[in-house]
Amino acid sequence: MKKQKTQLIIMAVILVALIAAYFGVQQYNKIDAAKADDEDTAQYTALQIDTDKVTDISYTYNGNTVHIVKDGDSWYNADDRTMVLDETKVNPFLYAVKDMKSANEIKDVTDLSEYGLDQPTHVVTVTTDTDTHEIEFGALNEMLSIYYYSIDGGSTVYTAQESTATTFEQAVEDLVAESETETETETVTETESTAETE
Numbered sequence: 001m002k003k004q005k006t007q008l009i010i011m012a013v014i015l016v017a018l019i020a021a022y023f024g025v026q027q028y029n030k031i032d033a034a035k036a037d038d039e040d041t042a043q044y045t046a047l048q049i050d051t052d053k054v055t056d057i058s059y060t061y062n063g064n065t066v067h068i069v070k071d072g073d074s075w076y077n078a079d080d081r082t083m084v085l086d087e088t089k090v091n092p093f094l095y096a097v098k099d100m101k102s103a104n105e106i107k108d109v110t111d112l113s114e115y116g117l118d119q120p121t122h123v124v125t126v127t128t129d130t131d132t133h134e135i136e137f138g139a140l141n142e143m144l145s146i147y148y149y150s151i152d153g154g155s156t157v158y159t160a161q162e163s164t165a166t167t168f169e170q171a172v173e174d175l176v177a178e179s180e181t182e183t184e185t186e187t188v189t190e191t192e193s194t195a196e197t198e
Contacts, residue, residue: 003043003117007100010089012019015025016138029065031158032152036046036093037115038108038136043102043103044099044101044102044104044105044158045098045099045101045102046099046100046101046102046149046151046156046158047097047099047106047133047135047140047151048098048099049097049098049099049126049133050096050128051094051098053128053129053130054070054094054126054127054128055069055125055128056068056069056070056071056125056126056127057069057090057093057094057124057125059122059123059124059125059168060122060123061121061122061168061169062169065172066088066168066170066172066175067079068085068172068175073087074087075090075175077172077175078177080170083172083176084174084177085172085175085176085177085184086176086177086178088116088177089170090175092129092167093167093168096167096168097124097126097165099139100135100151100158100160100164102158102159102160103159103160104154104157104159105156105157106157107155107156108155108156109155109157110148110155112138112155112157115138115139115148115157116137116138116139116140116148117138117139117148117149117150117157119138120136120138121137121138121139121140121147121165122135122136122137122165122168122169123135123136123137124137126134127188133151133152134152134153135149135150135151136150136152136153137149137160137164137165138150138157140143140162140165141159142155143163144159145162146160146161146162147159147160147162147164147165148161148171155160155164168174179180
């Protein structure tokens, strides 16, 4: 009797071990498959720019256009060369266009209005020593927080995080170097003081 009980206990332990092993293998297969899916989901390269060679950036948003140029190591407002810009405030523009990748690539789009690209919300033009590229951002997919965009007026549509497009929403005054702002403030103060004295 004891022998039978011992055998039953051993069989029960073996059965539990087999069940645990089965579910362990199943879980491993799920994790392995997830990793494989991640590896298979390649990011599409929409645009790559050597930012060291960028000399000119302009962008239009809400009907307002900002145009900045690089001369030597400094950036300026193209419409007012006395306005020196803060390089650290220009860098986000360069970072945004340096290596534009997309989780989606929709080729041969015949109706760009489906993605809001018939009336772009943001138009960015980047010029280097050798060429010029135009990036048009269309509609915002609010559910996914992504913008649709195209490169150089092409028929391929890509997607970018919302922050990529909204980077190009700053007024040129927001890009001015702090020392320049302080100088302008001092000049205005001095002018006002002179006027009051007179």
